[in-house]
Amino acid sequence: MDWVSVAGLVAAFCTTVSFVPQALKTIRTKDTSSISLAMYSLFTFGTLTWFLYGVYTKNLPVSLANAVTFLLSATILFYKIKNGSKDKKAMS
Amino acid sequence: MDWVSVAGLVAAFCTTVSFVPQALKTIRTKDTSSISLAMYSLFTFGTLTWFLYGVYTKNLPVSLANAVTFLLSATILFYKIKNGSKDKKAMS
Structure with missing residues:
Protein backbone atom coordinates (compact mmCIF):
# COMPACT_ATOMS: atom_id res chain seq x y z
CA MET A 1 0.00 0.00 0.00
CA ASP A 2 1.43 3.40 -0.99
CA TRP A 3 1.76 6.17 1.60
CA VAL A 4 -1.09 8.23 0.05
CA SER A 5 -3.55 5.38 0.72
CA VAL A 6 -2.14 5.04 4.25
CA ALA A 7 -2.72 8.80 4.75
CA GLY A 8 -6.35 8.38 3.61
CA LEU A 9 -6.90 5.52 6.06
CA VAL A 10 -5.25 7.47 8.92
CA ALA A 11 -7.46 10.49 8.10
CA ALA A 12 -10.64 8.36 7.99
CA PHE A 13 -9.67 6.66 11.27
CA CYS A 14 -9.02 9.99 13.08
CA THR A 15 -12.17 11.81 11.95
CA THR A 16 -14.32 8.74 12.76
CA VAL A 17 -12.94 7.74 16.17
CA SER A 18 -12.62 11.39 17.31
CA PHE A 19 -16.31 11.27 18.28
CA VAL A 20 -15.64 8.42 20.77
CA PRO A 21 -13.94 10.61 23.47
CA GLN A 22 -16.61 13.33 23.00
CA ALA A 23 -19.47 10.81 23.38
CA LEU A 24 -17.78 9.25 26.45
CA LYS A 25 -17.22 12.69 28.03
CA THR A 26 -20.85 13.66 27.38
CA LYS A 58 -22.55 -0.18 -2.20
CA ASN A 59 -19.55 1.63 -0.67
CA LEU A 60 -18.78 -0.35 2.50
CA PRO A 61 -16.13 2.01 4.01
CA VAL A 62 -18.49 5.03 3.65
CA SER A 63 -21.54 3.23 5.09
CA LEU A 64 -19.59 1.56 7.91
CA ALA A 65 -17.66 4.67 9.04
CA ASN A 66 -20.80 6.80 8.95
CA ALA A 67 -22.91 4.22 10.80
CA VAL A 68 -20.38 4.47 13.67
CA THR A 69 -20.18 8.29 13.59
CA PHE A 70 -23.98 8.56 13.32
CA LEU A 71 -24.48 6.52 16.52
CA LEU A 72 -21.87 8.56 18.44
CA SER A 73 -23.21 11.90 17.16
CA ALA A 74 -26.83 10.89 17.87
CA THR A 75 -25.85 10.01 21.46
CA ILE A 76 -24.35 13.50 21.98
CA LEU A 77 -27.42 15.11 20.32
CA PHE A 78 -29.71 13.09 22.62
CA TYR A 79 -28.01 14.53 25.74
CA LYS A 80 -27.99 18.05 24.24
CA ILE A 81 -31.76 17.92 23.58
CA LYS A 82 -32.38 16.38 27.02
CA ASN A 83 -30.42 19.26 28.63
CA GLY A 84 -32.18 21.81 26.37
CA SER A 85 -33.83 24.18 28.84
CA LYS A 86 -31.05 23.72 31.44
CA ASP A 87 -28.35 24.72 28.91
CA LYS A 88 -30.33 27.82 27.89
CA LYS A 89 -30.68 28.88 31.54
CA ALA A 90 -26.93 28.46 32.09
CA MET A 91 -26.28 30.78 29.13
CA SER A 92 -28.23 33.70 30.56
CA MET B 1 -28.08 14.71 -11.46
CA ASP B 2 -29.61 11.59 -9.89
CA TRP B 3 -30.93 11.65 -6.34
CA VAL B 4 -28.07 9.49 -4.99
CA SER B 5 -25.54 12.17 -6.06
CA VAL B 6 -27.80 14.84 -4.54
CA ALA B 7 -27.85 12.83 -1.28
CA GLY B 8 -24.02 12.69 -1.33
CA LEU B 9 -23.79 16.46 -1.80
CA VAL B 10 -26.37 17.11 0.95
CA ALA B 11 -24.42 14.79 3.29
CA ALA B 12 -21.09 16.51 2.49
CA PHE B 13 -22.67 19.95 2.97
CA CYS B 14 -24.20 19.04 6.36
CA THR B 15 -21.11 17.39 7.89
CA THR B 16 -18.88 20.27 6.66
CA VAL B 17 -21.00 23.31 7.63
CA SER B 18 -22.06 21.71 10.95
CA PHE B 19 -18.78 22.97 12.44
CA VAL B 20 -19.72 26.60 11.66
CA PRO B 21 -22.33 26.99 14.48
CA GLN B 22 -20.00 25.19 16.94
CA ALA B 23 -17.06 27.47 16.06
CA LEU B 24 -19.29 30.58 16.30
CA LYS B 25 -20.69 29.46 19.70
CA THR B 26 -17.16 28.76 20.99
CA LYS B 58 -5.93 15.96 -6.93
CA ASN B 59 -9.43 15.56 -5.45
CA LEU B 60 -10.77 19.11 -5.20
CA PRO B 61 -13.99 18.36 -3.21
CA VAL B 62 -12.01 16.43 -0.56
CA SER B 63 -9.26 19.05 -0.21
CA LEU B 64 -11.68 22.01 -0.25
CA ALA B 65 -14.21 20.59 2.24
CA ASN B 66 -11.44 19.50 4.61
CA ALA B 67 -9.61 22.83 4.39
CA VAL B 68 -12.81 24.50 5.66
CA THR B 69 -13.45 21.91 8.40
CA PHE B 70 -9.78 22.00 9.45
CA LEU B 71 -9.92 25.78 10.01
CA LEU B 72 -13.16 25.55 12.02
CA SER B 73 -11.95 22.59 14.07
CA ALA B 74 -8.56 24.23 14.72
CA THR B 75 -10.35 27.36 16.00
CA ILE B 76 -12.37 25.28 18.52
CA LEU B 77 -9.19 23.37 19.52
CA PHE B 78 -7.36 26.67 20.03
CA TYR B 79 -9.99 27.85 22.56
CA LYS B 80 -10.05 24.43 24.25
CA ILE B 81 -6.25 24.49 24.76
CA LYS B 82 -6.39 28.14 25.88
CA ASN B 83 -9.05 27.24 28.49
CA GLY B 84 -7.08 24.11 29.49
CA SER B 85 -6.49 24.57 33.19
CA LYS B 86 -9.78 26.48 33.70
CA ASP B 87 -11.80 23.60 32.19
CA LYS B 88 -10.01 21.07 34.39
CA LYS B 89 -10.79 23.13 37.51
CA ALA B 90 -14.49 23.35 36.50
CA MET B 91 -14.59 19.56 36.24
CA SER B 92 -13.53 18.93 39.84
Missing part, protein backbone atom coordinates in the same frame (compact mmCIF):
# COMPACT_ATOMS: atom_id res chain seq x y z
CA ILE A 27 -22.21 10.35 28.79
CA ARG A 28 -19.94 10.64 31.87
CA THR A 29 -20.49 14.32 32.73
CA LYS A 30 -23.95 14.79 31.13
CA ASP A 31 -22.71 18.37 30.52
CA THR A 32 -23.53 19.77 27.07
CA SER A 33 -23.51 23.51 27.89
CA SER A 34 -20.73 24.46 25.46
CA ILE A 35 -21.84 22.01 22.75
CA SER A 36 -23.77 23.45 19.78
CA LEU A 37 -27.27 22.03 19.16
CA ALA A 38 -27.11 23.24 15.53
CA MET A 39 -23.80 21.42 15.00
CA TYR A 40 -25.03 18.06 16.28
CA SER A 41 -28.40 18.38 14.48
CA LEU A 42 -26.63 19.01 11.15
CA PHE A 43 -23.86 16.48 11.79
CA THR A 44 -26.21 13.66 12.87
CA PHE A 45 -28.44 14.26 9.82
CA GLY A 46 -25.32 14.46 7.61
CA THR A 47 -23.82 11.17 8.81
CA LEU A 48 -27.22 9.44 8.39
CA THR A 49 -27.36 10.74 4.80
CA TRP A 50 -23.72 9.61 4.22
CA PHE A 51 -24.66 6.18 5.58
CA LEU A 52 -27.65 5.87 3.19
CA TYR A 53 -25.45 7.15 0.33
CA GLY A 54 -22.89 4.44 1.17
CA VAL A 55 -25.58 1.75 1.26
CA TYR A 56 -27.08 2.77 -2.11
CA THR A 57 -23.69 3.11 -3.84
CA ILE B 27 -15.84 32.15 19.74
CA ARG B 28 -18.87 33.98 21.23
CA THR B 29 -19.03 32.28 24.65
CA LYS B 30 -15.35 31.19 24.93
CA ASP B 31 -16.82 28.25 26.91
CA THR B 32 -15.27 24.86 26.08
CA SER B 33 -15.98 23.04 29.36
CA SER B 34 -18.13 20.25 27.83
CA ILE B 35 -16.02 19.96 24.66
CA SER B 36 -13.55 17.06 24.45
CA LEU B 37 -9.87 17.95 23.94
CA ALA B 38 -9.20 14.44 22.58
CA MET B 39 -12.00 14.80 20.03
CA TYR B 40 -10.75 18.11 18.62
CA SER B 41 -7.10 16.98 18.67
CA LEU B 42 -7.97 13.88 16.63
CA PHE B 43 -10.47 15.65 14.39
CA THR B 44 -8.16 18.59 13.58
CA PHE B 45 -5.29 16.21 12.76
CA GLY B 46 -7.71 14.04 10.73
CA THR B 47 -9.05 16.92 8.60
CA LEU B 48 -5.49 18.16 7.96
CA THR B 49 -4.54 14.64 6.78
CA TRP B 50 -7.73 14.49 4.61
CA PHE B 51 -6.77 17.88 3.13
CA LEU B 52 -3.24 16.66 2.23
CA TYR B 53 -4.73 13.41 0.86
CA GLY B 54 -7.08 15.50 -1.33
CA VAL B 55 -4.19 17.67 -2.57
CA TYR B 56 -1.97 14.67 -3.47
CA THR B 57 -4.81 12.74 -5.17
Whole structure:
Protein backbone atom coordinates (compact mmCIF):
# COMPACT_ATOMS: atom_id res chain seq x y z
CA MET A 1 0.00 0.00 0.00
CA ASP A 2 1.43 3.40 -0.99
CA TRP A 3 1.76 6.17 1.60
CA VAL A 4 -1.09 8.23 0.05
CA SER A 5 -3.55 5.38 0.72
CA VAL A 6 -2.14 5.04 4.25
CA ALA A 7 -2.72 8.80 4.75
CA GLY A 8 -6.35 8.38 3.61
CA LEU A 9 -6.90 5.52 6.06
CA VAL A 10 -5.25 7.47 8.92
CA ALA A 11 -7.46 10.49 8.10
CA ALA A 12 -10.64 8.36 7.99
CA PHE A 13 -9.67 6.66 11.27
CA CYS A 14 -9.02 9.99 13.08
CA THR A 15 -12.17 11.81 11.95
CA THR A 16 -14.32 8.74 12.76
CA VAL A 17 -12.94 7.74 16.17
CA SER A 18 -12.62 11.39 17.31
CA PHE A 19 -16.31 11.27 18.28
CA VAL A 20 -15.64 8.42 20.77
CA PRO A 21 -13.94 10.61 23.47
CA GLN A 22 -16.61 13.33 23.00
CA ALA A 23 -19.47 10.81 23.38
CA LEU A 24 -17.78 9.25 26.45
CA LYS A 25 -17.22 12.69 28.03
CA THR A 26 -20.85 13.66 27.38
CA ILE A 27 -22.21 10.35 28.79
CA ARG A 28 -19.94 10.64 31.87
CA THR A 29 -20.49 14.32 32.73
CA LYS A 30 -23.95 14.79 31.13
CA ASP A 31 -22.71 18.37 30.52
CA THR A 32 -23.53 19.77 27.07
CA SER A 33 -23.51 23.51 27.89
CA SER A 34 -20.73 24.46 25.46
CA ILE A 35 -21.84 22.01 22.75
CA SER A 36 -23.77 23.45 19.78
CA LEU A 37 -27.27 22.03 19.16
CA ALA A 38 -27.11 23.24 15.53
CA MET A 39 -23.80 21.42 15.00
CA TYR A 40 -25.03 18.06 16.28
CA SER A 41 -28.40 18.38 14.48
CA LEU A 42 -26.63 19.01 11.15
CA PHE A 43 -23.86 16.48 11.79
CA THR A 44 -26.21 13.66 12.87
CA PHE A 45 -28.44 14.26 9.82
CA GLY A 46 -25.32 14.46 7.61
CA THR A 47 -23.82 11.17 8.81
CA LEU A 48 -27.22 9.44 8.39
CA THR A 49 -27.36 10.74 4.80
CA TRP A 50 -23.72 9.61 4.22
CA PHE A 51 -24.66 6.18 5.58
CA LEU A 52 -27.65 5.87 3.19
CA TYR A 53 -25.45 7.15 0.33
CA GLY A 54 -22.89 4.44 1.17
CA VAL A 55 -25.58 1.75 1.26
CA TYR A 56 -27.08 2.77 -2.11
CA THR A 57 -23.69 3.11 -3.84
CA LYS A 58 -22.55 -0.18 -2.20
CA ASN A 59 -19.55 1.63 -0.67
CA LEU A 60 -18.78 -0.35 2.50
CA PRO A 61 -16.13 2.01 4.01
CA VAL A 62 -18.49 5.03 3.65
CA SER A 63 -21.54 3.23 5.09
CA LEU A 64 -19.59 1.56 7.91
CA ALA A 65 -17.66 4.67 9.04
CA ASN A 66 -20.80 6.80 8.95
CA ALA A 67 -22.91 4.22 10.80
CA VAL A 68 -20.38 4.47 13.67
CA THR A 69 -20.18 8.29 13.59
CA PHE A 70 -23.98 8.56 13.32
CA LEU A 71 -24.48 6.52 16.52
CA LEU A 72 -21.87 8.56 18.44
CA SER A 73 -23.21 11.90 17.16
CA ALA A 74 -26.83 10.89 17.87
CA THR A 75 -25.85 10.01 21.46
CA ILE A 76 -24.35 13.50 21.98
CA LEU A 77 -27.42 15.11 20.32
CA PHE A 78 -29.71 13.09 22.62
CA TYR A 79 -28.01 14.53 25.74
CA LYS A 80 -27.99 18.05 24.24
CA ILE A 81 -31.76 17.92 23.58
CA LYS A 82 -32.38 16.38 27.02
CA ASN A 83 -30.42 19.26 28.63
CA GLY A 84 -32.18 21.81 26.37
CA SER A 85 -33.83 24.18 28.84
CA LYS A 86 -31.05 23.72 31.44
CA ASP A 87 -28.35 24.72 28.91
CA LYS A 88 -30.33 27.82 27.89
CA LYS A 89 -30.68 28.88 31.54
CA ALA A 90 -26.93 28.46 32.09
CA MET A 91 -26.28 30.78 29.13
CA SER A 92 -28.23 33.70 30.56
CA MET B 1 -28.08 14.71 -11.46
CA ASP B 2 -29.61 11.59 -9.89
CA TRP B 3 -30.93 11.65 -6.34
CA VAL B 4 -28.07 9.49 -4.99
CA SER B 5 -25.54 12.17 -6.06
CA VAL B 6 -27.80 14.84 -4.54
CA ALA B 7 -27.85 12.83 -1.28
CA GLY B 8 -24.02 12.69 -1.33
CA LEU B 9 -23.79 16.46 -1.80
CA VAL B 10 -26.37 17.11 0.95
CA ALA B 11 -24.42 14.79 3.29
CA ALA B 12 -21.09 16.51 2.49
CA PHE B 13 -22.67 19.95 2.97
CA CYS B 14 -24.20 19.04 6.36
CA THR B 15 -21.11 17.39 7.89
CA THR B 16 -18.88 20.27 6.66
CA VAL B 17 -21.00 23.31 7.63
CA SER B 18 -22.06 21.71 10.95
CA PHE B 19 -18.78 22.97 12.44
CA VAL B 20 -19.72 26.60 11.66
CA PRO B 21 -22.33 26.99 14.48
CA GLN B 22 -20.00 25.19 16.94
CA ALA B 23 -17.06 27.47 16.06
CA LEU B 24 -19.29 30.58 16.30
CA LYS B 25 -20.69 29.46 19.70
CA THR B 26 -17.16 28.76 20.99
CA ILE B 27 -15.84 32.15 19.74
CA ARG B 28 -18.87 33.98 21.23
CA THR B 29 -19.03 32.28 24.65
CA LYS B 30 -15.35 31.19 24.93
CA ASP B 31 -16.82 28.25 26.91
CA THR B 32 -15.27 24.86 26.08
CA SER B 33 -15.98 23.04 29.36
CA SER B 34 -18.13 20.25 27.83
CA ILE B 35 -16.02 19.96 24.66
CA SER B 36 -13.55 17.06 24.45
CA LEU B 37 -9.87 17.95 23.94
CA ALA B 38 -9.20 14.44 22.58
CA MET B 39 -12.00 14.80 20.03
CA TYR B 40 -10.75 18.11 18.62
CA SER B 41 -7.10 16.98 18.67
CA LEU B 42 -7.97 13.88 16.63
CA PHE B 43 -10.47 15.65 14.39
CA THR B 44 -8.16 18.59 13.58
CA PHE B 45 -5.29 16.21 12.76
CA GLY B 46 -7.71 14.04 10.73
CA THR B 47 -9.05 16.92 8.60
CA LEU B 48 -5.49 18.16 7.96
CA THR B 49 -4.54 14.64 6.78
CA TRP B 50 -7.73 14.49 4.61
CA PHE B 51 -6.77 17.88 3.13
CA LEU B 52 -3.24 16.66 2.23
CA TYR B 53 -4.73 13.41 0.86
CA GLY B 54 -7.08 15.50 -1.33
CA VAL B 55 -4.19 17.67 -2.57
CA TYR B 56 -1.97 14.67 -3.47
CA THR B 57 -4.81 12.74 -5.17
CA LYS B 58 -5.93 15.96 -6.93
CA ASN B 59 -9.43 15.56 -5.45
CA LEU B 60 -10.77 19.11 -5.20
CA PRO B 61 -13.99 18.36 -3.21
CA VAL B 62 -12.01 16.43 -0.56
CA SER B 63 -9.26 19.05 -0.21
CA LEU B 64 -11.68 22.01 -0.25
CA ALA B 65 -14.21 20.59 2.24
CA ASN B 66 -11.44 19.50 4.61
CA ALA B 67 -9.61 22.83 4.39
CA VAL B 68 -12.81 24.50 5.66
CA THR B 69 -13.45 21.91 8.40
CA PHE B 70 -9.78 22.00 9.45
CA LEU B 71 -9.92 25.78 10.01
CA LEU B 72 -13.16 25.55 12.02
CA SER B 73 -11.95 22.59 14.07
CA ALA B 74 -8.56 24.23 14.72
CA THR B 75 -10.35 27.36 16.00
CA ILE B 76 -12.37 25.28 18.52
CA LEU B 77 -9.19 23.37 19.52
CA PHE B 78 -7.36 26.67 20.03
CA TYR B 79 -9.99 27.85 22.56
CA LYS B 80 -10.05 24.43 24.25
CA ILE B 81 -6.25 24.49 24.76
CA LYS B 82 -6.39 28.14 25.88
CA ASN B 83 -9.05 27.24 28.49
CA GLY B 84 -7.08 24.11 29.49
CA SER B 85 -6.49 24.57 33.19
CA LYS B 86 -9.78 26.48 33.70
CA ASP B 87 -11.80 23.60 32.19
CA LYS B 88 -10.01 21.07 34.39
CA LYS B 89 -10.79 23.13 37.51
CA ALA B 90 -14.49 23.35 36.50
CA MET B 91 -14.59 19.56 36.24
CA SER B 92 -13.53 18.93 39.84
